[in-house]
Amino acid sequence: MEDMRLMERTLATNQVKVAAKGVDVFYGATHAIKDVSVDILDNMVTAFIGPSGCGKSTFLRCLNRMNDTVSVARVTGDIRLDGEDIYDPRVDPVQLRARVGMVFQKPNPFPKSIYDNVAYGPKIHGLARSKAELDEIVEKEAKDRLKEPGTGLSGGQQQRLCIARAIATSPEVLLMDEPCSALDPIATAQVEELIDELRANFSVVIVTHSMQQAARVSQRTAFFHLGNLVEYGETGQIFTNPRDPRTESYISGRIG
Amino acid sequence: MEGKLPSEQHILSAFDRDLEAIQALIMKMGGLVEAAIMDAAVSLETRDEELAERVRKEDRQIDELEELINQEAARVLALRSPAATDLRTVLSVLKISANLERIGDYAKNLGKRTSVLVQMAPVGDSGGALRRMARAVADLLKDALDSYAQRDAELALDVRMRDRDVDQMYNALFREFLTFMMEDPRNITACMHLHFIAKNLERMGDHVTAIAEQVVYVVTGSLPEDSRPKGDRTSYVAPEVEDD
Numbered sequence: 001m002e003d004m005r006l007m008e009r010t011l012a013t014n015q016v017k018v019a020a021k022g023v024d025v026f027y028g029a030t031h032a033i034k035d036v037s038v039d040i041l042d043n044m045v046t047a048f049i050g051p052s053g054c055g056k057s058t059f060l061r062c063l064n065r066m067n068d069t070v071s072v073a074r075v076t077g078d079i080r081l082d083g084e085d086i087y088d089p090r091v092d093p094v095q096l097r098a099r100v101g102m103v104f105q106k107p108n109p110f111p112k113s114i115y116d117n118v119a120y121g122p123k124i125h126g127l128a129r130s131k132a133e134l135d136e137i138v139e140k141e142a143k144d145r146l147k148e149p150g151t152g153l154s155g156g157q158q159q160r161l162c163i164a165r166a167i168a169t170s171p172e173v174l175l176m177d178e179p180c181s182a183l184d185p186i187a188t189a190q191v192e193e194l195i196d197e198l199r200a201n202f203s204v205v206i207v208t209h210s211m212q213q214a215a216r217v218s219q220r221t222a223f224f225h226l227g228n229l230v231e232y233g234e235t236g237q238i239f240t241n242p243r244d245p246r247t248e249s250y251i252s253g254r255i256g
Numbered sequence: 257m258e259g260k261l262p263s264e265q266h267i268l269s270a271f272d273r274d275l276e277a278i279q280a281l282i283m284k285m286g287g288l289v290e291a292a293i294m295d296a297a298v299s300l301e302t303r304d305e306e307l308a309e310r311v312r313k314e315d316r317q318i319d320e321l322e323e324l325i326n327q328e329a330a331r332v333l334a335l336r337s338p339a340a341t342d343l344r345t346v347l348s349v350l351k352i353s354a355n356l357e358r359i360g361d362y363a364k365n366l367g368k369r370t371s372v373l374v375q376m377a378p379v380g381d382s383g384g385a386l387r388r389m390a391r392a393v394a395d396l397l398k399d400a401l402d403s404y405a406q407r408d409a410e411l412a413l414d415v416r417m418r419d420r421d422v423d424q425m426y427n428a429l430f431r432e433f434l435t436f437m438m439e440d441p442r443n444i445t446a447c448m449h450l451h452f453i454a455k456n457l458e459r460m461g462d463h464v465t466a467i468a469e470q471v472v473y474v475v476t477g478s479l480p481e482d483s484r485p486k487g488d489r490t491s492y493v494a495p496e497v498e499d500d
Contacts, residue, residue: 212337239339241477251339253271254264 014041017173017203018063018100023077025058025067032058034227036077040173040220045195045204047214047235050224051250056207059224060175063205064100065093081173098125101171105178107158109150109165117150117161121169137168156187163194167202174198176206180213192217211251215239223247271336278328278349279405282356285321286401289356290394292318292363293460297390300370300453301383308374311367318360325353344477348470352404355463355470359397362456369449376446379436382429386453389425393460396422400467404474412471415464416484422461423487429454430490458488 018040025033033055040046040063048056058067065086067073079086086096098121109117118138121127128134138146150161159179166174176195180188195217198204208214214221215235222232223246231238231247242248266272292311299307329350332338338346396415403411433447433454465484472480 211339215339240343242340248340249264252342253266253268 014044016040017042017082018205019078019080019083020059020062021078021080023059023062023075023079025055025062025076026074027058027070028072032227033062036224036229038222038229038232040203040205042203043199043201044220045199045206045218046220046222047218048205048207048222048224049209049211049214049250050230052209054224055227056222056224057177059229060177060205060207063173063175064097064102066097066102068093095125098169099171100173100175101166101169103159103162103166103174103176103179105181107155107162107182109153109158109161111149111151113147114150114153114161115146117165118168121165125169127169154187156183156190159183159187159191160194163191163198167198171202173203173205176204178207178209181209188213211239223250225250271338271342274328274332274336275338275342275345278325278332279345281321281325281328282349282352283401283405285318285325285353285356286397288314288318288321289360289363290397290401292360293366293390293394293397293457296363296366296370297387299367300373301387303370303374303378303383305371305374308367308370312364312371315360315364318357322353322357325349341474344474348404348474351470352467355466359460359463362460365456366453369453373446373449379443379446379450380432382432382450385425385429385432386450386457389422389429389454389457392422392425393457393464396461396464397467400464400471403468403471407471407475409472409475412468412475413480415468416472416480419461419465420485420487422458423489426454426458427487427489430493434493 016039020040021037023033023036024031036055036059048060050056061067062075062079063086065075067075075087081096081099085091086100110120112120115138119128119134122134122137128137150158153161159182163174163179179195180191183191192213195204195206199219206214206217218235220232221235221238223230223238223242223244225246231242231244233243238247239251242251248254292314295307296311298304299311329346332346336342396418399411399418400415402408403415430451433451436443437447469479472478
């Protein structure tokens with residue numbers, strides 16, 4: 001009861017940023033995502049958890065049409081960003097990805113300076129009219145050591161550079177696919193702190209294998225299993241009193 | 257809420273062993289507390305000073321078990337990061353052990369007062385009445401612990417309702433002691449002690465109720481919603497005018 005009331009309150013104040021309805025994904029003959037519907041809220045971190053192969057990364061990639069690049073992948077259903085159908089043929093996937101940014105598992109800075117890494121997005125999307133404006137954007141995201149090569153940073157710093165690069169185009173939604181799995185605990189904590197700060201301006205969706213990480217950084221958790229969205233709810237509720245026995249088995253480390 | 261409790265084992269079997277171990281400690285502590293309640297009541301009825309002394313001494317074991325349970329629960333929280341039912345189990349272990357420890361203290365207090373009461377003349381059949389009340393409390397505790405071991409929320413809710421019987425026994429004794437005191441002021445010292453014993457037994461019932469509520473929490477994920485029936489009416493008793 002308390003949970004429901006709490007949920008209604010937050011739902012009232014946080015708008016739906018991305019609304020997915022009846023989404024199915026096929027990889028050739030494989031039915032990877034089965035009729036998934038979920039509302040991603042603005043200014044919140046939503047965690048996707050589930051065992052390997054459950055479809056959480058596949059579903060994440062539907063949200064900025066990354067599956068378009070996989071020739072055998074077919075996505076059906078309805079996904080809307082601020083009410084706008086992102087699979088509408090008139091939507092330019094490149095423009096879409098400027099609004100829905102992505103950070104990957106392995107930090108992948110360009111073999112360029114830190115400045116060029118951060119400036120890359122705004123440059124190609126024409127977000128800066130002048131060099132001064134570009135400088136300003138880069139200054140805002142990455143202040144010191146701008147001339148150094150991005151690849152010379154430590155793993156944790158590289159990942160934060162990639163996050164800076166992803167947010168330099170001022171996206172509205174940031175997708176993160178296991179952003180900390182290659183990082184040590186300190187770097188992980190720093191990235192998590194950054195994620196929590198990003199929440200003020202973005203809607204963040206994070207795929208993670210670490211249940212503790214989902215518990216630490218997210219406000220909403222979605223549990224995927226065998227291509228189904230089993231349970232989606234307030235993170236505190238999912239980790240103290242999940243409604244579905246499959247969620248319970250997974251988060252408490254039992255055989256599902 | 258059927259099928260709520262995952263019957264499967266943890267992938268990491270040491271986690272299962274940890275959880276079983278702390279719950280076994282709770283059952284052991286519960287057994288000691290049950291025995292303390294009955295031993296204290298029997299020592300009062302049979303005016304057995306030696307038994308009363310033993311109850312007082314053995315409370316230390318109960319306190320030590322509580323300490324051990326706290327340490328073990330902290331260890332499980334730190335090392336296993338329990339979630340869902342596992343988390344609720346560890347939290348319930350902490351609360352149940354705290355309640356058991358309080359019940360043990362009340363039993364010890366009963367033993368102390370018995371040592372004083374054996375020096376005085378018995379008041380009516382108060383010893384028998386208090387032993388029957390202690391029996392009711394010990395039975396409730398036994399059922400509460402059974403409901404915990406079996407994750408039986410129905411039985412726990414039943415225990416919670418039955419605490420009212422204990423409250424009513426207390427009401428009756430309250431009036432009885434009041435009458436004895438009014439009849440003969442020489443009864444006052446003994447009756448004051450007897451009243452505290454009755455009150456302590458009534459409080460034990462409340463702690464048993466709290467344990468039963470923890471069982472409901474572990475099984476369902478939330479505490480019982482309706483407020484508990486209260487049978488203790490003595491707060492409203494005023495000095496009676498001579499009219500009967």
